[in-house]
Amino acid sequence: MDRPWLGALAAAAVRGVQLPTMSNSSIRRERVPLIHDNHSHVSLYAALASCPDISGLHPPEAMRLLRSLPADSLSVVRGWRTNELPVGPADLASLPPVLLINFSLHGFALSDAALPYLSEAVPDLVEHKDDASWREANVPRLFDAYCGLSGVTPDRVDAFMDGLLPLGVGSTEDMAVANPESLAAMRNSGSAARIRSYATPAAFMAMSAEERSACDGVKLFLDGSIGARTAGVRGPWLGGGAAVLAYRNEELDGELSRIASWKTDASIHAIGELAIEQALDSLERLRKNGAVFPLVRLEHAQFISEEQGRRARDLGLVLSMQPNFSSDSECYADRLPAAYLENNNPFRMLIDRVGFVPGTDLIFGSDGMPHGLAYPATLSLFPPFPVQRLSLSELLAGYGPARGMDGVVVLEIDDQARQVRVMEES
Ligand SMILES: [Zn+2]
Structure with missing residues (x-):
């Protein structure tokens, strides 16, 4: 169209976005195909969609919302950022019945009033509510409980x-299908052709042969999260925290050999250098012993070193990383030393020095934090550190085109405001 700003203006008006004046020459627009998000949690987010989300609220507003929840039924609330909203024993004693899920999904808190509602349904969560190591070693179980308490249906x-489409995402992957019911809800939905699925080991064990064949692989969690101060980084953590590794080395070897025997892909969550090292050591041992996997993906790999990158490449691994998490270099300056902030998501090192190729053995996803193309595009073009920079074509290649559907959105790139927006094509 000859006056593209008219369409953009209309789209901005619809969303209540303020559009910069057209004399601002720092704004460029690019038409891009819908992308495939290589790392999300479809069944979990579909279940949690019915729950209040406090991630966008200021701490006093979030606390007001929590205090106003019903007193006579259990509420599940998501998006709790522990660094912004400290919730202590006194708060938990006074809040209505609530299961409060950490933004990273790896941690949770239970108000005292929630205990009677949960002690029968999820006794293990109640028993270990104050045990960070247990929670990190049992993330798949947490996802299973969250899905069960909130409910996954094909409609959800x-x-x-459908909510991902205007954000620029046409298809995605559920990186932790927690039970056969969640798989069934996705397969029975109208979106089945746009979803790939990785099951947790417990879910995969509980599936029929037919259900297993509908999964693309099995997902293991080796370490915790930065949000919960439990990622596998050596540290020292500022203001408290400790690496939590879910498996001992022999246990991990056993778990990976079992996945190899199932002849399915392995996907391994490893954020910190300690967890990445553990994964590489184990895979090198198994390789020597003749184990063969169709494909092994390392998820997150945020603090991977150059030496580890080379070993990963020699092993033929695919790195599945999240440009979104380049912002951890800013928002987690309260807990990570400067060297970690600077070496988070070292894409330039991986691509330029080690030889990873976006879209081939380096793939990108959002983890749903947040969903959509705008945030990773902003952090790729305008990153906190130069080593995190990706060109738009590298970013799009790393995500890849949507599967099971076609479509186009418009990226509005504002070089002056250092921001990217996604708009529907008009
Ligand atoms: Zn994830």
């Missing part, structure tokens, strides 16, 4: 998937 899956 479709609503979730």
Whole structure:
């Protein structure tokens, strides 16, 4: 169209976005195909969509919302950022019945009033509510409990998937299908052709042969998260925290050999250098012993070193990383020393020095934090540190085109405001 700003203006008006004046020459627009998000949690987010989300609220507003929850039923609330909203024993004693899920999904808190509601449904969560190591070693179980308490249905899956389209995402992957019911909800939805699925070991064990064949692989969690101060980084953590590794070395070897025997892909969550090292050591041992996997993906790999990058490449691993998390270099300056902030998501090192190729053995996803193309595009073009920079074509290649559907959105790139927005094509 000859006056593209008219369409952009209309789209901005619809969303209540203030559009910069057209004399601002720092703004460029690019038409891009819908992308495939290589790392999300479809069933979990579909289940949690019905729960209040406090991640966008200021701490006093979030606390007001929590205090106003019903007193006579259990509420599940998501998006709790522990660095912004400290919740202590006194708060938990006075809040209505609530299961409060950490923004990273790896941690949770239970108010005292929630205990009677949960002691029968999820006794293990109640028993270990104050045990960070247990929670990190049992993330798949947490996802299973969150999905069970909130409920996954085909309608909710479709609503979730359709909500991704205006954000620029056409298809995605559920990186931790927690039970056969969640898989069934996705397969019975109208969006089935746009979802790939990785099951947790417990879920995969509980599936029939037919259900297993509908999964693309099995997902293991080796370490915790930065949000919960439990990622596998050597540290020292500022203001408290400790690496939590879910497996001992022999246990991990056993778990990976079992996945190899299932002849399915392995996907391994490893954020910190200690967890990455553990994964590489184990895979090198198994390789020597003749184990063969169709494909092994290392998820996150945020603090991977150059030496580890070379070993990963020699092993033929795919790095599945999240440009979104380049912002951890800013928002987690309260807990990570400067060297970690600077070496988080070292894309230039991986691509330029080690030889990873976006879209081939370096793939990108959002982890749903947040969903959509705008945030990773902003952090790729305008990153906190130069080593995190990706060109738009590298970013799009790393995500890849949507599967099971076609479509186009418009990226509005504002070089002056250092921000990217996604708009529907008009
Ligand atoms: Zn994830």
